[in-house]
Amino acid sequence: MFIGLGFGVIYLVWGFLEPENMQLEGFWFWLLSRTFAAGVIHYSIAKIFGPTLFGRGWCGWTCWTAAVLDLLPWKRSPGRKKNWGILRYTHFALSTILVFVLVFVFNYTLSTTRGIVDFTGTYSGEHLKSSLFQIHEFWWFLIGNLIYFTLAIVLAALLKDNRAFCKYICPIAPIMKLGTRASIMKISVDSEICIQCRACERACPMDIKILDYSAKGSRVTSTECIQCLECVNVCPTSAIKATYKFDIGFKEYLKVQEAN
Numbered sequence: 686m687f688i689g690l691g692f693g694v695i696y697l698v699w700g701f702l703e704p705e706n707m708q709l710e711g712f713w714f715w716l717l718s719r720t721f722a723a724g725v726i727h728y729s730i731a732k733i734f735g736p737t738l739f740g741r742g743w744c745g746w747t748c749w750t751a752a753v754l755d756l757l758p759w760k761r762s763p764g765r766k767k768n769w770g771i772l773r774y775t776h777f778a779l780s781t782i783l784v785f786v787l788v789f790v791f792n793y794t795l796s797t798t799r800g801i802v803d804f805t806g807t808y809s810g811e812h813l814k815s816s817l818f819q820i821h822e823f824w825w826f827l828i829g830n831l832i833y834f835t836l837a838i839v840l841a842a843l844l845k846d847n848r849a850f851c852k853y854i855c856p857i858a859p860i861m862k863l864g865t866r867a868s869i870m871k872i873s874v875d876s877e878i879c880i881q882c883r884a885c886e887r888a889c890p891m892d893i894k895i896l897d898y899s900a901k902g903s904r905v906t907s908t909e910c911i912q913c914l915e916c917v918n919v920c921p922t923s924a925i926k927a928t929y930k931f932d933i934g935f936k937e938y939l940k941v942q943e944a945n
């Protein structure tokens with residue numbers, strides 16, 4: 686998706702490039718222009734309706750920012766910084782306000798600044814541009830992702846936590862947490878088999894206190910679970926697995942760092 690849609694390489698089959706911005710701003714731009722473009726389709730499936738089925742599986746398995754973060758060495762989280770999660774909501778609000786101001790105050794819209802780079806000389810669409818550098822979506826996507834990757838790597842190094850960006854900065858989590866509450870797929874511990882070794886909690890990159898949920902006879906209803914299945918992989922007794930049923934929970938049991 687990053688290379689194919691973000692840089693439009695998928696369209697080379699038809700002889701042209703058509704970059705599409707699938708970051709939050711791209712989603713808002715297309716939604717406000719009442720166009721069901723790639724950004725809207727992607728958000729609908731992966732981030733709005735999909736989480737009611739598979740929670741934040743996008744974050745665990747397909748996010749391209751996390752794909753880079755997973756290569757970094759700080760896999761064991763030291764715990765969360767208290768109250769830093771608010772930054773994600775601030776980021777979401779600022780990005781959304783930016784788009785709304787550009788659209789409603791400055792009449793800016795991607796639908797009049799999008800473009801296609803044609804290699805065949807046969808395309809004659811109304812939005813044809815001669816150069817990739819004239820296509821606004823290309824710049825939104827490129828600059829946006831460069832900022833994300835840089836921030837994510839620096840934050841991971843500073844906090845010794847690969848997933849720090851996901852916990853504190855990513856503006857997508859606030860959207861995904863809505864559907865994730867009701868996710869059919871969730872992690873569940875069989876307390877008959879569990880030996881309370883806590884290997885699962887130590888392996889969890891999102892600092893979820895898994896045993897607090899099982900102690901209450903509940904599945905892991907935390908909206909911070911990214912369905913990465915690290916906990917399942919490390920359990921020595923196979924007591925923990927992904928299960929499928931209807932439930933909903935509002936408690937967040939998370940490991941938070943002690944204040945210094």
Ligand code: SF4
Pocket residue numbers: 872885888889890891892893895905909910911912913914915916917
């Ligand atoms: S609870 Fe398990 S699946 Fe969920 S984030 Fe933690 S390790 Fe991953």
Ligand code: SF4
Pocket residue numbers: 874878879880881882883884885886896919920921922923924925
């Ligand atoms: S790793 Fe398995 S046995 Fe150990 S505490 Fe977690 S669920 Fe229980």
